[in-house]
Amino acid sequence: MNRWLPRIYLMLVYALLYVPILVLVIYSFNDSRTGYRWGGLSLRWYQALFDNHAMVQAMWNSLWLALAAATVSTVIGGLTALALHRYQFRGKQALRGMLFVVMMSPEIVLAISLLALFLVVGVQLGFVSLLLAHVTFCLPFVVITVMARLSGLDERLMEAARDLGAGEFTTVRTILVPVMMPALLAGWLLGFTLSLDDVVVSTFVSGPSYEILPLRIYSMVRVGLKPEVNALGTLLLVFSLVMLVLSQFILMRNKQ
Amino acid sequence: MHERQPFRSAVLLLVWSWLLLLVLLPNLLVIAASFATRDPQDFLSLPLTLESYQRLINPLYLSVFTHSLYMAAMTTLLCLLIGYPFAWALSRVDKRWQTLLMILLIVPFWTNSLVRTYAIKLLLASNGLINNLLQSLGVIDAPITMLYTEGAVIAGLVYLLLPFMILPLYTVFEDLRDDLLQASHDLGAGRMATFVRVVIPLTLPGVIAGVLLVLLPAMGMFYVADVLGGAKNLLVGNVIKNQFLDARDWPFGAAASVLLTLAMALLILAHGLSRRRIGQEAVE
Numbered sequence: 001m002n003r004w005l006p007r008i009y010l011m012l013v014y015a016l017l018y019v020p021i022l023v024l025v026i027y028s029f030n031d032s033r034t035g036y037r038w039g040g041l042s043l044r045w046y047q048a049l050f051d052n053h054a055m056v057q058a059m060w061n062s063l064w065l066a067l068a069a070a071t072v073s074t075v076i077g078g079l080t081a082l083a084l085h086r087y088q089f090r091g092k093q094a095l096r097g098m099l100f101v102v103m104m105s106p107e108i109v110l111a112i113s114l115l116a117l118f119l120v121v122g123v124q125l126g127f128v129s130l131l132l133a134h135v136t137f138c139l140p141f142v143v144i145t146v147m148a149r150l151s152g153l154d155e156r157l158m159e160a161a162r163d164l165g166a167g168e169f170t171t172v173r174t175i176l177v178p179v180m181m182p183a184l185l186a187g188w189l190l191g192f193t194l195s196l197d198d199v200v201v202s203t204f205v206s207g208p209s210y211e212i213l214p215l216r217i218y219s220m221v222r223v224g225l226k227p228e229v230n231a232l233g234t235l236l237l238v239f240s241l242v243m244l245v246l247s248q249f250i251l252m253r254n255k256q
Numbered sequence: 257m258h259e260r261q262p263f264r265s266a267v268l269l270l271v272w273s274w275l276l277l278l279v280l281l282p283n284l285l286v287i288a289a290s291f292a293t294r295d296p297q298d299f300l301s302l303p304l305t306l307e308s309y310q311r312l313i314n315p316l317y318l319s320v321f322t323h324s325l326y327m328a329a330m331t332t333l334l335c336l337l338i339g340y341p342f343a344w345a346l347s348r349v350d351k352r353w354q355t356l357l358m359i360l361l362i363v364p365f366w367t368n369s370l371v372r373t374y375a376i377k378l379l380l381a382s383n384g385l386i387n388n389l390l391q392s393l394g395v396i397d398a399p400i401t402m403l404y405t406e407g408a409v410i411a412g413l414v415y416l417l418l419p420f421m422i423l424p425l426y427t428v429f430e431d432l433r434d435d436l437l438q439a440s441h442d443l444g445a446g447r448m449a450t451f452v453r454v455v456i457p458l459t460l461p462g463v464i465a466g467v468l469l470v471l472l473p474a475m476g477m478f479y480v481a482d483v484l485g486g487a488k489n490l491l492v493g494n495v496i497k498n499q500f501l502d503a504r505d506w507p508f509g510a511a512a513s514v515l516l517t518l519a520m521a522l523l524i525l526a527h528g529l530s531r532r533r534i535g536q537e538a539v540e
Contacts, residue, residue, distance in 0.1 A: 006345035013342050013418075014360060020375035020415065021367075023385055027378060080271045087264055091272075098275045104468065104520060106476035108493045109513050112500055113282035116289060116510070136278045169263040190366075197368045199479050200493075204501065214370055221374045221483050225381055233371035244366040248359060 021237065028230035045231035052228070055216060062196055062213035065127065069134035070191035076135065077142025077191075078184050082176060084143070085150040103140040107200035110137060115204040125207030133205045134195040141194065142187035149183035150176075182254040186247040193243050196236070283517075290510035308511035317495065324491045327406060328474035331413040335421035335470050336463065338414070343425035343462070347432070358426075364419050373483050376412045377403065380484070404486030412484045413474045420473070421466035428462030461531045468523040472516060492516065 028046070032039025049055060083089070084096065102110065114133045123129050153176075161171040199214045206215060217233075220226050291304045311317065346357060364372065379385050382399040390396045402408055432455065440450040478493035485491075492512060499509035 006341075006348060009341060010345050010349070010357070013338060014357075017360075017364065017415070017418070020372065020379055023378055024371070024375040076270065076274055079267045083264075083267050083271055087268065089268055095271070095275060098279050102279055104524065106472045106493075106516055106520065108476035108478070108496055109286075109516055109520075112496060112509060112513050113286045114278070115500065116285040116506070117278070117282040120285060132278060136274075139274075167263075168261045172263065193366050197370075199370050200476070203479075203497070214368070217368075217370055217374075218479060218482075221370065221377065225378065225384070229371070229374055230378075233368065233374060236368045236371055240366045240368065241363065244359070244363060 024230050025234045025237065027227070028234040030227070030230075045227045046235075048228050049231050049235075054211070055228075055232075058211045058213045058216040061210055065130055065134065065210075065212060066192045066195040068131055069138060069195040070188045072131070073135040073138035073142050073191045074184055074188040077139050077187060078146050078180060080139070081143045081146035081150060081180070082172065085147060085153075086176075099140045099143055102137065103144075107137070107198075111201040111204040114201065118205060124209075125205060126209040129205045129207070130202060130210065130212065133201050134191075134198065137198070137201060138191035138194050141190050142184075145187040145190065146180055146183040149180055153179055182250050185250050189243045189247040189250075193240050197240070286510045286513055289506050290514045292507045292510075294505055294507050308507040311508055312511055312515065320490050320495055321492060323406075323489070324475055324495075327410055327413070327489065327491065328471055330410050331417060331474040332421075332467055332471045334410065334414045335418050336466065339418060339421040339425055339466065340459075340463075343422050343429050346422070346426055347429035361419050361422060364416070369416050369477075370479055370483075372416060373412050373480050376408070376415055377483055380408050380411070403484065404489075406485070406489050409481050409485040409489045409491075412480045413477065416477070416480065417470045417474060420469040424465035424469065425459065425462040428459045432458055457533075461527060464523065464527040464530050468520070468527060471523070472520055475516065 029041050029043070030039055031042030031044060080095075080099070084092065111133075114129075114136065117123075118125060118129045118132075123132070157175050158171060161175055166174065197214060199218055202212060202215055203218070206212060213232075217229060220229055290308055291306070293303060293305055293307070312321070346354070346361075349357060377384070380402040381387070382401065382403065384403070386402065387396075387399040391399065436454060436458070437450060440454045445453065475491055476493035476496075478491055478497050481489055481491045481494050496509045496512045496516075499505045499512070
């Protein structure tokens with residue numbers, strides 16, 4: 001079979017995936033208010049973005065939330081992976097099952113179940129509800145990242161630690177945590193990005209007291225075309241790409 | 257082995273309480289809510305009833321659901337048609353390039369899907385790039401209406417969800433061994449026969465996993481329909497969101513959500529069965 005045909009096809013699909021993003025990036029530098037004709041290079045939409053106080057506030061809110069959500073989900077996710085890898089306990093399959101369900105559930109199903117919980121228990125919708133929700137949907141991704149790393153662990157290290165009289169906590173702290181570290185970092189970066197990008201769950205569980213970036217973008221893009229969104233989208237894209245490259249770098253460097 | 261381990265107990269306690277409180281309990285609440293009676297004051301009240309499920313099949317909503325299902329099905333089909341040959345071609349690329357190509361494929365997973373939906377809007381709008389381009393080339397005189405149509409929603413969903421179809425397909429094509437194809441050829445099977453009787457059955461788990469990862473989100477991603485579809489092209493997600501957040505009709509929204517969960521369970525079951533079948537055939 002022609003060996004070029006598959007390659008051309010691959011390139012074509014990659015082009016489909018990347019052209020819209022490129023167009024957005026290019027238009028973010030477009031100095032034209034009306035329509036979508038090219039009006040020369042300009043940074044005016046970036047300027048407009050940072051002059052908008054509500055927008056800047058929403059950015060900070062989102063950053064804090066993502067930091068907190070990534071950190072909490074990394075701690076809990078790391079411990080969950082540890083428990084699944086190392087301990088035998090009743091209900092282990094059920095635990096795995098719940099994590100799998102969270103990962104596979106359509107976001108909207110997760111969203112309404114959490115909203116129902118918060119309203120029944122009486123959690124005020126705002127930072128706390130957003131944090132609890134974001135940690136929950138980040139958790140399975142951290143767990144699988146860390147589990148993958150632990151599966152390659154040399155068990156003799158653990159036996160050696162036990163023979164030397166190390167207790168459980170000491171063993172975990174001195175051997176397992178260093179082994180898990182690259183995966184924990186990668187999981188943290190993924191959690192941070194997932195939290196920063198989430199629209200569906202946040203739409204349900206956020207309140208007026210804590211406005212976050214994705215919801216602000218959502219209200220902007222529902223009607224018409226807004227040039228500021230091009231600039232904001234470009235910034236977010238660059239940010240996510242940096243996170244992705246960092247996490248791949250961390251994971252690959254440690255594989256060698 | 258059985259000495260007291262305070263650390264172990266603390267870890268298990270933390271993990272279990274998080275999952276029970278924030279995964280199991282909320283889901284039980286939704287199931288319970290779907291059987292409750294609607295109450296304008298407290299959102300929910302007794303007696304228990306099947307009314308919400310009956311209303312799901314009321315013609316008004318049924319047409320929304322079938323339209324949503326149609327758009328989601330078209331999205332899934334298009335993703336499969338584009339993704340299947342793509343995953344095959346990707347799995348045959350030189351190993352040196354595969355890492356880079358894989359990273360290029362997961363970039364979308366790391367980038368804001370709302371921003372990417374908006375990027376599609378930039379292309380499709382009546383004053384957007386495609387119309388501008390066609391007009392300045394003289395192909396068309398007046399802008400074509402592409403935005404706020406069913407096609408725009410499907411295009412947006414395919415754009416967002418295609419990588420989720422490709423990834424599981426790529427995994428099964430990676431495992432597809434060339435000697436099996438060679439064996440089929442040696443036994444006298446033609447290309448078509450090999451494809452239908454060897455390649456398709458062996459890649460079926462990947463297909464089902466891809467369908468699972470595309471079909472259900474395609475029904476739930478309400479913001480895609482909001483940004484690209486206008487008021488007429490609603491997804492199940494839009495109905496759930498409207499009933500929950502705007503109309504405050506919890507039982508109805510909960511019932512729709514339970515249906516989505518059941519659909520997910522069925523697809524997961526199908527995926528498990530298809531994998532087990534291949535496992536058995538390999539043993540035989």
